[in-house]
Amino acid sequence: MTFDRRPIVISGPSGVGKGTLIGRLLERYHDTLASTISHTTRQPRPGEVNHEAYHFVSIQEFESLIKTNAFVEYTFFSGNYYGTSRQTIKDQQAKGKIPVLEIEMSGITQIKMNKALDMRFAFISPPSLQVLEERLHTRGTESGKSIERRLELAKVEMERAKAPGFHDIIIVNTNLDEAYKELEEWVCGGTGSALATC
Numbered sequence: 001m002t003f004d005r006r007p008i009v010i011s012g013p014s015g016v017g018k019g020t021l022i023g024r025l026l027e028r029y030h031d032t033l034a035s036t037i038s039h040t041t042r043q044p045r046p047g048e049v050n051h052e053a054y055h056f057v058s059i060q061e062f063e064s065l066i067k068t069n070a071f072v073e074y075t076f077f078s079g080n081y082y083g084t085s086r087q088t089i090k091d092q093q094a095k096g097k098i099p100v101l102e103i104e105m106s107g108i109t110q111i112k113m114n115k116a117l118d119m120r121f122a123f124i125s126p127p128s129l130q131v132l133e134e135r136l137h138t139r140g141t142e143s144g145k146s147i148e149r150r151l152e153l154a155k156v157e158m159e160r161a162k163a164p165g166f167h168d169i170i171i172v173n174t175n176l177d178e179a180y181k182e183l184e185e186w187v188c189g190g191t192g193s194a195l196a197t198c
């Protein structure tokens with residue numbers, strides 16, 4: 001039996017529940033799936049451990065990595081760089097794991113432009129922008145301005161996600177358990193089944 005070992009890319013607007021869904025997936029399938037570790041130039045938050053939460057680097061280091069083509073995708077957001085290195089994908093594959101990437105829209109475009117990369121893409125959508133706004137407020141991690149900016153970006157992402165074939169699956173996260181089940185089925189089952197152990 002052959003299994004689909006392609007890296008899994010999960011995207012969606014900020015606050016839609018990606019982190020929550022991916023957390024569940026990785027907890028359940030930790031023997032098979034592993035999240036990649038991004039590079040960032042932002043400061044670590046309390047409790048964030050270098051090389052676990054992120055690879056924290058200086059702007060100079062990040063820019064020199066860009067020049068050496070070290071990233072499959074990177075972006076500059078809110079004054080900081082964020083990127084996924086080729087190395088973090090290889091590291092997880094070397095451990096026999098299927099890499100799971102959580103990235104935003106421009107990252108997907110960069111990955112899709114690179115024909116040498118073969119990944120599969122899931123988009124997590126909120127039921128509505130209003131619900132998304134409520135979740136961001138409830139999470140309590142963002143200022144009013146930051147929520148506004150995230151909602152603006154969400155509109156663009158949701159519009160872009162409608163383009164046929166841009167994502168392999170769109171999961172509407174209305175009910176968390178149902179959205180999780182749909183994600184798990186996509187990861188584990190159907191044609192191009194990813195996991196032997198699901």
Ligand SMILES: Nc1ncnc2c1ncn2[C@@H]1O[C@H](COP(=O)(O)OP(=O)(O)OP(=O)(O)O)[C@@H](O)[C@H]1O
Pocket residue numbers: 012013014015016017018019020021135136138139173174175176177179
């Ligand atoms: N189906 C759901 N119903 C209600 N609340 C939800 C649902 N899914 C997630 N949430 C809540 O919404 C908030 C945002 O979720 P989460 O932090 O996972 O989003 P995210 O997409 O990872 O955001 P970011 O990209 O900013 O990290 C959290 O407080 C989470 O508990």
